[in-house]
Amino acid sequence: MLSTCVEPFEPEEPGFKSVLVVDGFISNSTEPYTIALSRTAPLSNPGALPEAGATVSVADDEGEVYLFRETVPGIYQSDPTIFVGRVGGKYQLSITTASGEQYQSDTVLLKQSPPIDSVYYERELRLTDVAGEMKDGISIFVEAHDSTGQTRFYRYDYTETYEVKLTYPGEWVYSPSQGAYTIRDPRLGLCYATHPGGNILVANTSSYTEDRVKKLEVTYVSTGGYKLSGLYSIQVKQYALSEPSYRYWYELQKTSESLGTLFDPQPYEIRGNVRQVNDPEATVLGYFDAGAVSEKMLFIDKVTLLGQGVQYPADPCIAELRYPLTAVDFGLYRQWDYLIAAIEPFVMIPAECGDCRYHGTLEKPSFWPR
16 A cells, blocks of 8 residues: 555657767787677667678778678677788778678777886775775786887776685585585685776876876775685786877776766767768767787785785675574575585585685686696
């Protein structure tokens, strides 16, 4: 009797027109390059719509044309055995959609990128949630310079890889046929997780006497969660940009800081360097770019951080432990997918706290040092 009805509100979208979004980058690395094509979607259909069935190619200033193959809808990749970008080379993207629309990018120069001087961290207490709680953690910084003064415009991205180490893994399993408890195989206390960075990072040294990037924060990592629960690594990549490319990424950085990604609704139209051939004034979003890549990896161990006085909060999974248990309790928790963390006495824990595969994979990365 106390319930009420809520009538859903469907906002009107007058004159909505889906436009092409292009996200592409080539470098001098021997790897597949990716061109992502999608269409903007109305508010009623969140997320981008893949642009499938297009013909995508990149031409260089020596007359070579390289076709990109569609690997999944809207994702087109090159063959690294055929096409590797060349420092100093100029490249142009061409797209023909399944409906026959033709698009071309401006010609872009694959600039050399100077080496990254250093990637390092500093301990920092930071307000990390709306509750006003201060948490300990580390700020990670990058520094670089170009002694020739030819770069001036930089972009950075990063990938984090870390161990997921559980305090109370569910290591025991009961075998009804044997009437005994045995250790799980595989063990569930150590996994590995990899995540690309989500924020846009650019730097501009054109107003400085020296072409040097100093103490640019890449990301902040708190001791909450699993990222710093064992060994943590971050791989930082640096790209040298042209001035038009920098302006594009800088504008996108300003809008994405509050909205998220390139494919989210933008507060104003940010045009890139791709045009529709038959209608140059038509709206096309995104950017096609090229640049050499410099990269550097940093490893940080929890043992080292503890030695430097970094404080870790109590593991919230400790509060989820269930003990002591009667036979009835034990049977109920098994039905609820709890795992056995200990058998003398019996201790049970929720699956997401006792199975590291909820947060990563058991497969160790090939570059992992231990």
